[in-house]
Each structure stands twice: as C-alpha cells, then as structure tokens.
Amino acid sequence: MEAAKIESMIIHHLNRALPHHKMRDVYFYAVLPAGKFFRPSLVWSIAKDLNFSLYNLSINNINSNLALLSSSVELHHAYTLIHDDLPCMDNDLVRRGKACTHIAYGEWQALLAGDGLLNVSYQLIAKMNHPRVQELLKLYSWSTGPKGLIHGQSLDLSHEMTESFTNTIRTHELKTARLIQVSILGSALLAMSQSDRSIEKKLFTYARLLGINFQLIDDLSELASTNLSQHEIDVNPWLKFSDESLNTCIDNLKKFEVLSVDLNLKSTNSIVNKYYEKMLGEIETNIQTIHEHLKNKIDLAPVIFLMKNFCNIKNFN
Amino acid sequence: MEAAKIESMIIHHLNRALPHHKMRDVYFYAVLPAGKFFRPSLVWSIAKDLNFSLYNLSINNINSNLALLSSSVELHHAYTLIHDDLPCMDNDLVRRGKACTHIAYGEWQALLAGDGLLNVSYQLIAKMNHPRVQELLKLYSWSTGPKGLIHGQSLDLSHEMTESFTNTIRTHELKTARLIQVSILGSALLAMSQSDRSIEKKLFTYARLLGINFQLIDDLSELASTNLSQHEIDVNPWLKFSDESLNTCIDNLKKFEVLSVDLNLKSTNSIVNKYYEKMLGEIETNIQTIHEHLKNKIDLAPVIFLMKNFCNIKNFN
Numbered sequence: 001m002e003a004a005k006i007e008s009m010i011i012h013h014l015n016r017a018l019p020h021h022k023m024r025d026v027y028f029y030a031v032l033p034a035g036k037f038f039r040p041s042l043v044w045s046i047a048k049d050l051n052f053s054l055y056n057l058s059i060n061n062i063n064s065n066l067a068l069l070s071s072s073v074e075l076h077h078a079y080t081l082i083h084d085d086l087p088c089m090d091n092d093l094v095r096r097g098k099a100c101t102h103i104a105y106g107e108w109q110a111l112l113a114g115d116g117l118l119n120v121s122y123q124l125i126a127k128m129n130h131p132r133v134q135e136l137l138k139l140y141s142w143s144t145g146p147k148g149l150i151h152g153q154s155l156d157l158s159h160e161m162t163e164s165f166t167n168t169i170r171t172h173e174l175k176t177a178r179l180i181q182v183s184i185l186g187s188a189l190l191a192m193s194q195s196d197r198s199i200e201k202k203l204f205t206y207a208r209l210l211g212i213n214f215q216l217i218d219d220l221s222e223l224a225s226t227n228l229s230q231h232e233i234d235v236n237p238w239l240k241f242s243d244e245s246l247n248t249c250i251d252n253l254k255k256f257e258v259l260s261v262d263l264n265l266k267s268t269n270s271i272v273n274k275y276y277e278k279m280l281g282e283i284e285t286n287i288q289t290i291h292e293h294l295k296n297k298i299d300l301a302p303v304i305f306l307m308k309n310f311c312n313i314k315n316f317n
Numbered sequence: 318m319e320a321a322k323i324e325s326m327i328i329h330h331l332n333r334a335l336p337h338h339k340m341r342d343v344y345f346y347a348v349l350p351a352g353k354f355f356r357p358s359l360v361w362s363i364a365k366d367l368n369f370s371l372y373n374l375s376i377n378n379i380n381s382n383l384a385l386l387s388s389s390v391e392l393h394h395a396y397t398l399i400h401d402d403l404p405c406m407d408n409d410l411v412r413r414g415k416a417c418t419h420i421a422y423g424e425w426q427a428l429l430a431g432d433g434l435l436n437v438s439y440q441l442i443a444k445m446n447h448p449r450v451q452e453l454l455k456l457y458s459w460s461t462g463p464k465g466l467i468h469g470q471s472l473d474l475s476h477e478m479t480e481s482f483t484n485t486i487r488t489h490e491l492k493t494a495r496l497i498q499v500s501i502l503g504s505a506l507l508a509m510s511q512s513d514r515s516i517e518k519k520l521f522t523y524a525r526l527l528g529i530n531f532q533l534i535d536d537l538s539e540l541a542s543t544n545l546s547q548h549e550i551d552v553n554p555w556l557k558f559s560d561e562s563l564n565t566c567i568d569n570l571k572k573f574e575v576l577s578v579d580l581n582l583k584s585t586n587s588i589v590n591k592y593y594e595k596m597l598g599e600i601e602t603n604i605q606t607i608h609e610h611l612k613n614k615i616d617l618a619p620v621i622f623l624m625k626n627f628c629n630i631k632n633f634n
Binding site for chain 2: 017018019021022023086087088089102106107108109111112114115116117119120122123125126128133134138141144145147150151153154157158
C-alpha cells in the first residue's frame with residue numbers, strides 16, 4: 001500500500017472526526033506530514049499476506065475495516081508523540097523536522113489535540129463492521145493502556161528504563177512493540193473471520209520481536225553521529241549494556257527470522273526488509289564511529305550479517 | 318445505588334487495569350475519594366427506571382455491563398479533571414479539597430495517569446457482553462472526542478466560551494452534558510435490548526438539559542461567595558449575560574420538567590431532586606449576596622420556584 005493512499009485515508013477520517021474550528025489546524029499539524037507510516041503499512045501488509053481478497057476489496061474502500069484500523073493506529077501513534085514532546089515529558093522542540101505541536105500552537109492545544117486523537121483512534125474502531133470488533137477493542141485498549149504503552153512511557157520518564165537491561169527491553173516492548181502488535185494482530189483479527197489461536201500467538205511474538213528490534217536497531221543507528229547528546233549517552237542501551245544489547249539483538253534477529261520463514265508473510269517481511277536496508281546503510285557507513293562510541297568492546301558483525309541474511313531470503317520478495 | 322458500592326466497583330476495575338508499579342498510587346489518588354458520583358449514579362438510576370430486573374441482576378455483579386459503564390464514566394470524568402488542572406490548562410492547585418494530582422505527584426505522572434484513565438474507560442467497554450456494545454462505543458467516542466467534550470475544553474481554554482452566551486451554552490453542552498448523555502443514553506442502550514429511537518431521542522434531550530442546567534445552576538451557586546475571584550468574574554455567565562442566563566435557565570428548567578414527567582424516570586429524577594435541593598440550600602441562604610453580585614438586575618424567584626416545583630412532583634419520590 002503506497003503512502004499517498006494511507007495518507008488520504010487518514011485525512012478523510014480525521015476530517016470527519018474534527019469540528020469546524022481552528023483546532024483542526026493543530027490536529028492536522030500534529031498528524032501530517034507523518035513519518036514512514038510504519039504501523040499502517042503493517043496493517044495492510046498483514047491483510048495482504050493473510051487474506052488477499054479482503055485486502056483487494058478494502059484497498060479502494062476508504063471506509064473499510066482495514067482503512068479504519070490503518071488510520072486509527074497512525075492517529076494513536078501521533079497522540080503519543082504529541083504528549084511525549086510536551087515540556088513536562090521529554091520537553092522536545094523539534095519533531096519530524098518541524099517545531100513540535102506545543103511550540104507551534106501552544107501547550108494546551110497540543111495536550112487537547114493528543115487527547116482528541118486518542119479518542120478518535122477508538123472512534124474509528126466503533127465504525128467498523130466486523131464480528132471481531134470487540135476482540136480488537138480489547139487488544140487495542142490493553143496494549144495502549146496503563147499496563148501497555150503508557151506503562152512504557154512511565155518507565156522511561158521515571159528513568160527505571162535505564163536502571164537495568166531488563167527494564168530497557170521491557171520499556172521497548174511496551175512503548176514500541178505494543179502498538180505494532182495492535183497493527184499486526186489487529187489486522188489479522190480482521191483478516192481471519194475465525195480465531196486461530198496458534199497463528200495469533202505466533203503473530204503476537206513476531207510483532208513483539210519486530211518492535212523490540214526496531215527499537216534496538218534504532219538505538220544502534222543513533223550511535224552513527226560523531227557527537228552524542230548527553231541524553232543519548234544516558235539512555236542508549238548499547239553504551240550502558242553493550243554485551244546484553246548485542247546478545248539480545250542477535251538472539252531476537254534469529255528468532256524473528258525463524259518465525260518470519262514459518263509464517264511466510266511475504267509482504268510484511270518486505271516492509272521489514274526495507275527498514276533493515278535503510279538501517280544497514282546508516283550503520284555500515286558509520287561503523288567506525290559506532291565502534292568508537294562502543295570503545296570496540298563488542299563486534300557488530302553478527303548483527304549486520306543477520307540483517308543482511310534476512311534481506312536475502314528469497315521467499316520474501 | 319449507594320456511593321460505597323459504586324466506589325468498590327471502581328476500585329475493582331481500576332485495580333485490574335493497572336500494572337504493579339508505583340504509578341498505581343497516582344491513578345488512585347486522582348480517582349478517589351471522588352466527588353458525588355453523579356455520572357455513575359445516573360447509569361444505575363436509568364437502568365432501574367427502564368429495566369428493573371436488569372438493574373437487580375447487575376447490582377451484585379461487579380463485572381456486569383452496568384458496573385462496567387458506571388466505572389467507565391467516572392474514570393473518564395477523572396481523566397478530564399486531571400488534565401484540566403494541569404499548568405498548561407487551568408493551572409489549578411486544589412481539587413476536591415486536596416492537592417491536584419500534578420502537585421502531589423508531578424506533571425508527567427498526572428498527564429500519563431490521565432491518558433491511562435482515558436484508555437481504561439474504553440477498556441471497560443471492551444469487557445462488556447451485550448449486543449449493543451458497538452453502538453455504545455460510537456456514542457461514547459463521539460461524545461468525548463474532538464467534536465464533543467474536548468471541543469468544549471478548547472472553547473473554554475481559547476476564551477471563545479465567554480465571547481457570547483451561545484458559546485457559553487455550547488461549551489456547557491460539550492464539556493458537561495456530553496458525558497452525562499453517555500451515562501444516561503449509554504445505560505439506556507444496555508437496559509433496552511432493542512433500539513427505541515423515540516425514547517432514545519427524548520433521553521438524549523433530557524440528558525442535554527440536565528447537563529446544561531447542572532452547569533448553569535452551579536455557575537449561579539458560585540455567586541454565593543462574598544468575594545469572587547477575578548477568574549469567576551471573567552467567566553460566570555450570570556454576570557456577563559444576566560438576562561440570557563436567566564431566560565435560558567428558566568426555559569431549560571421548564572422543558573426539563575415536561576420531559577421528566579413524560580419519561581417518568583423516578584429514580585433518576587430523585588437524583589436530580591437531591592442535586593436541586595442542595596443547590597437551593599446554597600442559593601437561598603445567600604440570595605442577598607447573589608443579587609448584589611448581579612446588581613439586582615434580574616429576579617431569581619422563577620428559577621427558585623421551578624427548582625422547588627420539580628422537587629415537589631410527587632411521582633418522582
């Protein structure tokens with residue numbers, strides 16, 4: 001599914017959910033232009049992999065269940081970013097190359113737009129027409145609620161995240177993997193009219209590993225800059241827990257590859273491919289710098305090998 | 318339904334939704350001790366009025382749909398209060414006689430507890446077992462989303478609320494009436510297995526009038542203090558739009574009485590009675606002070622008469 005189409009669906013649903021009021025600008029500013037639409041892309045790719053005819057039916061229907069879920073996860077993601085950037089949270093100034101929402105429009109505007117988007121993410125679930133909607137709602141609200149994504153944010157803000165490597169991985173799982181699990185397993189619930197616990201369990205693990213690796217590899221690529229911010233030095237697990245980061249990353253990459261081959265999610269795996277290729281580019285170009293930051297304590301060759309190996313698996317293309 | 322029972326249900330569901338982590342304290346601090354449980358009480362009273370046997374079945378079942386909705390609306394209400402009190406919003410220090418959550422625990426803790434409770438309010442809907450859950454979810458997310466409660470907060474914060482009397486009423490409708498509509502109409506959806514558009518429409522209007530009057534009468538009672546804060550002087554509609562406030566309040570009280578008699582919601586009307594009686598006490602005791610603030614421009618006798626008249630309708634008791 002191309003980004004332009006995902007975007008037009010989001011615009012359609014956001015437009016319908018907003019009042020005719022100047023606050024519209026705040027919402028749209030916070031949501032678009034988006035990042036790489038990673039989460040909505042997963043919604044579409046999973047449907048394509050599991051139920052091609054449903055995917056085909058849904059792709060041109062702006063009100064299809066998949067269009068609703070795809071838009072919902074992106075709007076939910078956008079709310080977490082707005083709130084994360086607020087002065088009382090990470091106190092960031094720039095997001096996606098422009099001023100953060102609270103800088104551009106003010107703090108209460110950003111806070112309310114975040115609350116609004118959170119509600120809209122559920123509004124879109126309410127609009128679905130599918131026998132498993134309530135199951136999806138259960139998964140969604142558990143994943144993003146106080147035991148899920150929000151608990152991850154708490155571990156991060158309280159600095160418990162950096163107290164141990166276990167806490168780091170737990171934070172990545174909650175803060176990053178949970179919404180990816182909603183995208184992947186949520187799409188599977190819509191694609192499979194009947195429950196299949198065995199596949200669902202595998203998809204849940206697949207999405208968990210994907211989310212944690214997404215974050216670990218992102219952390220690694222952050223070390224490509226010559227000058228690291230103090231914040232980066234404080235929180236990057238590769239600096240503080242080098243061996244554990246390496247071993248866990250390797251272990252997760254292996255487990256993910258096995259599950260990927262088992263599940264044979266061609267279209268989803270090709271999204272992962274593209275992400276790996278992009279990250280490999282950044283990591284390989286700056287491998288010298290990265291090794292220097294890591295004081296040459298660990299050897300990243302196995303990580304690079306496993307990512308490349310994944311990209312070369314023929315079935316996925 | 319007595320407050321202790323409503324509270325024990327909230328504690329049960331909140332406990333289950335929270336991780337084992339120090340953030341629990343923040344959530345519980347923000348939620349309890351609560352106010353008068355106005356919204357959850359309406360959930361129970363409507364069910365009692367419309368479907369007594371369902372009410373009876375649900376009252377001792379902590380996981381019943383009514384227990385879930387009752388807890389959900391109170392937790393949702395609590396989230397709006399936490400966020401409203403934040404420095405970037407109303408910047409309040411005290412709520413329900415104790416320090417606001419962000420004062421007691423910190424700003425990010427308050428922000429995240431608010432986000433968490435918002436999610437929990439939907440989590441409890443996901444746990445329901447009822448053919449009309451999705452309809453309820455639609456009502457809920459529309460009422461509390463960017464076109465609903467959150468739009469009311471925007472009108473308040475942007476000071477558009479005080480620009481005209483129409484805007485004031487609109488703000489009261491969105492910020493106050495919407496969640497009351499969720500409580501009343503939501504409970505009706507659960508109490509009536511089949512849709513009855515005519516009653517649902519009436520209940521929607523009933524709840525709208527109740528919410529707006531709740532706020533207008535509350536605004537009036539605020540004038541019982543000898544010294545008004547500058548903020549109160551700036552926002553109280555009775556000071557700025559005295560005639561319109563009086564006429565609308567009278568008009569709404571009349572319409573509400575007609576609908577109340579028509580719908581004959583004995584148990585719900587007796588909750589309204591109690592509220593009116595409490596407010597009448599405050600208003601009548603300080604009527605001199607109130608009239609002085611209003612510079613004797615308007616005569617409040619009809620408002621008092623209508624509230625007393627409502628309390629005397631025999632059917633409701």
